[in-house]
Structure formats: C-alpha cells, structure tokens
Amino acid sequence: MVVMIEVIDPWGSCLVEDYACVVRDFGLEQFRASAFPKPNRIMRRGVVFAGRDLQRIAECIKNKKPFYALTGIMPSSEKIHLGTRLVVDNLKYFQEHGAKTFILVADLEAAAARGVPVAEARKRALEFHIPAYLALGLDYRKTAFYFQSENTTVIKLAFEASQKITLAEFKAAYGSAEPGRIMSAVTQIGDILYPQAEKPLPGIIPVGIDQEPHIRLTRDYLNSIKSSKRFVQVSSIYHKFTPSLDGSLKMSKSKPESCIELPEDPKVACKKIQRALTGARDTLEEHKRLGAIIEKDMVFELLKQHLVEDDNELKEIHDEYKSGRMSAGEIKQIACEKMTAFLKDFDAKLEDSRSLVKDLQFVS
C-alpha cells in the first residue's frame, strides 16, 4: 500500500499508510534502536520508526544530562484505546532513563477543537485519563501533571508564538485552519516549550505520526526565533499506529468492533480478537503448507505491539505461525489469554491509580 498525503491532520482520520514514505517526505530521521540504551518493546520491533533530533536525547541519556519528555492527554471521550498505550510506553522509557516527565491535560484543546466544555474535560481527566496513564506504567512521583487551562505560563508562550505564525504556514501544516484548531495547535506550542520556560533544556515529545504537524509547527517557530537562544530545538519520536483489528490503518473508537478499549471486559475483547483480520490462508491445508502472511495479520500485530514483552517468545510465535505449524485459531487463543491478563492487570492498576489522583501535585 502506497498512499501518501501532503498534509497529516492530527484531528481527523489519517491516511498515512506507508511509513517509509512518511520518513522520506517529511524529512524525518529513521529511528535506530541501537542508539538508545535498553530500547523498549516497541523500539526494538520497529513500531517506533522515526524521530527528529534524536541524537541530542540519546546523548543526554548517555551522559546523564537533564532533559524532559512530555505528552498530552486529550479528555475528549470517556475511554482510551489500546493504541494510546504506545505513547505511554515511550514516555515511560524516557522517564526511566532520566527525563523530567510532563503530562498535560489538553482541556483547552478539548474545548477549542472538540467542543467539550473545560469543566467536563477536567472531570474526565481526573476520573479516568490520569489514572489510566498511571496504570499503564508511569511513576506518579516522577511525573508533573498540569491542566492547560490553569497553566498561565503555557498560555503566555502560546500567545507569543501565535504572532510569529502565518495563516499560510498553518494551512500548509494542517490543511485546514479553523479558529478552534489554530487555538489548539498554538497552545500545543506552549505545552511543548513549557518545560523550557525558565531555561533552555533538551526535550523529547513521543507522538503518533499523526501529531507531526504540531511538532513541525513548534520546530518551525523555534527556527524562526532562533536568534533568541531562549529554547533548545525540541526532539520528537514517532511510533506507528496500532492498526484496527479489521486491518485498517489505525485503531479507532469510531469502529468499536475493531478497537480494544481501555478498560474493556476481557470477554468482549476476545470476541473482537476472534473476528480480527489475520494472515491465515483460506484453508487449513493451505495454511499448513504456506504459513501465515504475518505482515497482514492483526492478531500477530497485537502480540508484537502490546501483548508479548519477551522477544524470544515473540519470535517463537512468529516462526510457528509463519511456518503454518500454528493456526489462526491458536494464535487468537494466545492473544485472547494475554489480552485477558493485560486487561485485568489494567483494571487493578486503574483502581490503585484512582486513589493516587487526589494527592497529585499539579504544576502551573
């Protein structure tokens, strides 16, 4: 599949289907896991595929120099889906390797781009999204949270940046330029630079590739004011999407039957896995002879991206399935068991994390 697009829309459906093309056309650096110590599961497996100014962060880690990692929570809905976990995996990686870690609640963006009242976004974030991010493995003692709407430093940085950006640049980056989206995007510049408000500091923003326009806008802004030396150019790291179980590019709550939600009843999740697109052959005989087409198999992709930590275990499943010795039914069974364990673990950790929220310190 080679479908390229000129503009990636971080608010809409995404058409990116050829990640090599994306790397080339957007001038990204290819990600090399060997450049980072103890790369995480998705780094080792090519799910993380690109970045910008990665070397600066690799050196911070190597030399134990301070840097930051930042991501945002969009509380526009009441659940998240499995794909969201990839951002947390990367954030966690940098947190464990010394990054000062920031998570912002994009309550202003939820209002401006999606029409969710700020108060409602706040409520959802406190009740669910923040506990969910903690449940996915972040250390709450090492993570600074804030709400966009309460962080006047972010607001000031955003408004200052807005004066340097033209409507034409915005349209080039985003395709459309509705006021609510401009407000959101410019506020993200404020977010991305917030950890540098006091003094310059290298920082990395882990995102899905659909968020590239925000990175580009921020980097272009920093290039345009670089004489000021107020900020270090920001680094970014991109992961592929967790595909929809029906084989389309990106898991999405708009297709619930092909989307694993968090939280979700394991029985429901297993039913979805049962119906997932696989790379198995039409008949069992043919499957045994030719083996599965792994690269079209959404169940193997689930195992690779999310459910199997151990590389040897994954390789074993890969080899068995690709050779035809393992059937689609069997790999689905494995996925169902591992998914059940994962979802139960998530539920338990979500409960624990909820009790932490009242003690969190929010920065501003």
Added chain:
Amino acid sequence: MVVMIEVIDPWGSCLVEDYACVVRDFGLEQFRASAFPKPNRIMRRGVVFAGRDLQRIAECIKNKKPFYALTGIMPSSEKIHLGTRLVVDNLKYFQEHGAKTFILVADLEAAAARGVPVAEARKRALEFHIPAYLALGLDYRKTAFYFQSENTTVIKLAFEASQKITLAEFKAAYGSAEPGRIMSAVTQIGDILYPQAEKPLPGIIPVGIDQEPHIRLTRDYLNSIKSSKRFVQVSSIYHKFTPSLDGSLKMSKSKPESCIELPEDPKVACKKIQRALTGARDTLEEHKRLGAIIEKDMVFELLKQHLVEDDNELKEIHDEYKSGRMSAGEIKQIACEKMTAFLKDFDAKLEDSRSLVKDLQFVS
C-alpha cells in the same frame, strides 16, 4: 466625505469616514442621549453616536439593576493619545451610574497581535497605562483590573468560544485571519463575557467604532449558543474618533505632529494646536465676513470633544467663531490654554495614581 468599507480592521488604520453610513451598514442603533440620565460631555455632543442593545442598559440604570461595563488596555506602546480618553469617559459614565467596572490589560493580545512580550506588556501597564486610566477619572475602588494572561476564566471562555467560530466568519468580521489575530479576537470574547462567568448579567462595552468586529464576533457567538441561556447578550456603545489635528480621520501616534499624546509637554501640545487644520477662511477679511467652517475645524473639535465641559461655554465659542467674530488665532489660544490646564492636571493625577497601583487588587 462618503467612504465606506466592508470590514473594519481593529488592528489597522481605519477608513470609516461617514458615521451615518456605519450606523446603517452595520445595523447599529443610533444613540439618543435623552435615553440616559445625565449624559456625559461626549454623549450630549454626538461624539457618542451609536450602540447595540442600549435600552437594556438604560433600564438597568433607571431601575438600579446590576450591570457591568468593561474595557481593555492595550499596552503595546508606552504612551496613549487623547482619543483614548473617550473610552474612559464612557466607562466612567457607566461606573458613576452603577456599573460593576472592569478593565483588563490585553497582555496576551499585545503578544499575539503586536509581538510585545507578555512580561513587557505587564510592565508598561503597571507603570503607565493603569495609572493613566485612573488619572482620566475612574475610581480605583470601584474598578476591577486583571491581566488576560493571569485570568484562567477568560482563557477557558475564549477556548470554548473558538470552537463555535469558523474561519469564514472570522474573515467576514476582520478581513484577515492571521493566527495571532484570531487568538486575540477570541480572547476578547472571553474578556467581554468574563463578568458573566458565574451568572448572566447585562453588560456594556464602550469602544471606538474600529472595535466593532470584536463586538460583532461576541454577539454572533452568543446568538449561536443562545439556547444555553448562559449569558445575556452584550450591549455596546460607540464613539467617533478624535480626529488627527491635520484633519484626517483618527488621531494616531504614527503622525506625532498631529497627535496630542498623554502625557505631553503643554508647550509641544500648543505648537501642534498652532499648526492644526482649521475652518478659518483664507483672509481675515473673508473670515470676518463668512465665519469659520466649524465642521472642518480640528481646534473646535478638540474643544468640543475634550476641552470644554460646559455646553453654554462651548456654544458661545461656536457662535463667535462661526460668525467670524472670533479668529483662528483666538480659538487656538483658547485651546492652548485649556489644553495646558488639562495636561498639567493629567500629570498631577498620573503621579497620584502611580502610588495607588501597588495596592490594586487584580481579579482572575
């Protein structure tokens, strides 16, 4: 002069030259001084010429019901000019007639639309603009001040509003739609509605006619969400510009020789008045025979808009000058004397007001 424009640009030079046309084309209400108790100097003299939903405010005054009046300070430069005083005159009028009074420092707008760093805008406002507004007659004990950048309620209202406004609507209201200007304009919606954040309250925004797009954007937004009944539609009141001393439409610091600045050395001001465009005839003989063309006379306009409080005194000068009994030299002498007294008084009050600033309570 009949020059009409489709779009009034609140950030640029303004081409409005026919106020009757403006009233008609923008669907404004004509201002009737008789509808308000004890109308102020500029209300009585047709300098205040239009409004929107004025009746609602007149009734609040009449029935002693609560309402608010709000204006903004734009600290993009280090001085103001005499024309700015008209806004303060109207704000003062409503303050004296029971309005809860708000003055915001548009530090975010200064950053987004004019490239003034937020910290610099804050400094200028504290050192000069706030004391200057107080020196022009507002009661600091009855005025709530705030900085946009510190008022998270304003920010929330602004971002919520941004989602309801399209780029097309913005362009229709403003002509251009650069990101910094969108951010500024939407933030003004937050400002205008801020006094209603807790509960609906009638309010009036006194502005020069060049600020009409902000009023229109806010009113359109309120119309679009009116089912929510969260806000009372806002009222507005418009004054004409103080013209440039060379006869062009609007006094502006970009033409310093035709602009009375505040503060200003009275001698410098008098020199400017000496060179002002008048309606005097070419020769003294002709002047005595035909009298001055009052409506082209910038010196009489200064007296009318700013320097003579008493209507009888103004009428006397008018009649003398129009009949030709008073020469241009004589009216300039009167203006110079009155301007000198005004500027000295302003200086003294500015000093007094500066000592109040440290005790002001800022709301947010």
